[in-house]
Amino acid sequence: MHVSFNLAADLDAALAAAAVAAGLPDAAAFLPEVRTADPRHGDFQANGVLGFAKARKLNPRATAEQLVAALPPALRESFDLVIAGPGFINFTLKPAALLAWVRAFDSVARLRTGAAAAHAGQTWVVDYSSPNTAKQMHVGHLRSAVIGEAICRLLEFTGARVIRDNHLGDWGTQFGKLIYGYKRWVDRDALARDAIEELERLYKLGNNATPDGSPELEEARRELVKLQNGDAENVALWRTFSEVSLAAFQQIYDRLGIRFDYHLGESFYNDKVDRVYRELEETKLAEISEGALVVFHPEHPRFKTQPFLVRKADGASNYASTDLATALYRTEHFNAHGIVVVTDFRQADHFEQLFLTVKKWFAARGYRVPELHHVTFGAVTGEDGKALKTRSGDVIRLKALLDEAVDRAYAIVSEKNAELPEAERRAIAQIVGVGAVQYADLSQNRSSNYVFSWDKMLALDGNTAPYLLYAIARIHSIFRRAGVTPGDPATESAATAPETPAEIALARKLTKFPDAIRLAVETLRPHYLGLYLFELAGDYSSFNNADKVLVDDATVRARRLLLCARTLLQLETGLQLLGLRTLTRM
């Protein structure tokens, strides 16, 4: 028996076909709009009948009845159908169909195969994290890294070849001041001990020593020009800055489970901006204004007067130049079908201008235009609603933040589960602490600001990583007691269809996994998956409370173990797609 992964999509197709079969007027225009439903109404509901019928002066309920009558009879073996309210068609999976679906999607591989149709054969470049070199990563870098990685994993899961590209801020005027400071005050011991710390100190010294209009500033500028002209000493220094920065960043990335394929920073595009200037001028998209090369968009209410500045009046490039070159490189070199850039919402204007320009430029040149997405997110604030700072007013370093998360998780684990060996508690604290930080970011809509609260992210109840990890630990615990491996075919073969209300509710929830994935990846909003996992864990907890799994009756036991195994599979798969690690005890 073939069991479809995405049942909603199946029903949608069946209803569209039924409209034709039933001979509805204008049937080709009928959009069934099948959605997951409130469980009180069913598993899926078709919303499209009302609008379709009303627009054609048909009776919606009568139209719904015609549609239902024209559905293939086999559908009724899987679903109970009800026409409800003004013309909704409700579909409720029968227990046997629930069993079939739950049986069928029994591994990560099967889930992935089901989901992979969405982006099969496509290449997507995801540009995220992207810190500036020679500086510490701080709390402001958290969201891009966490959200970006989740998006990468979701795209991969849905069939894409994903290229993770760290677009480092490794070029610009600040390097003149840094080199100026370095050449005068570098402390070699400090550099060996904590390179980024020392580079930050040197930059501050260099910056303070070069006020506007001073001869020192002129000297710093000369260092920058030497760097740009390929002076061996300065280039070597700059290279060192990048290397030690990357090494420091990688320590953070390791803890967050991030591994980039490329680190093509701004410097990589230095020799690629001339082509951008040339082509923008040749296509008449760019013009000279106040000495700078700019692009206006006459059709746009604001950008017809607010310029997109692609080359500065002094002839130097800026981030518009390099971002344009970057878009071209990703399209030509990686053959990207889609490009996703994950930065905070303050850069929305820049990316809107960038994408407008890219589309016109590529169209004028006959280059294929990839899908371009700017994935934005709000600020991280303290509980007072202001930007998150330490008590003394400094920025919070990402390393310190992750350390504190782990320390706090360790304290909680030790309190709740003191009998576990210390080494295991330490390991658990790593997963729970870092996971709590990641999940706090992924559990809510990225568009809004997010209020950073240790107590909330580390709470054991509510939509948090610890709650989800706890559900996972409890399921593992049951399998340990049963002496059975989750997903063991011999155990599951005896399973029957779900019967109790809690079993049915859990099984019904499990069939909604495809929709959660689809929604999360379509909107590039991972919180839809997080929300699903939280609801799944809630349904599991209710089931766990209502129905004892390890009962004597072998059939009942088998079917409940089956539900446990699939819940576990989806929770683990889902959390891993969000970038978290999972555990078996906590």
Added chain:
RNA sequence: GCGAAUGUAGCACAAUGGAUAGUGUAGUGGCCUCCGAAGCCAUUGAUCCGGGUUCGACUCCCGGCAUUCGCACCA
């Protein structure tokens, strides 16, 4: 000034134009001789304001208000 994002219970969040706006916390009342009570069950409480479109609006459109942010050579 122009523009963007956000605005949902005391607090923090959800809601893919659909049915009685969901959840967590805090509050109240229950449930451990029972697989992990880090849990479960029940219950009180909300769409910034005013118009409009629609069979149907937290959602879309128009006009306000509030908060945050952006707007010529930083990225």
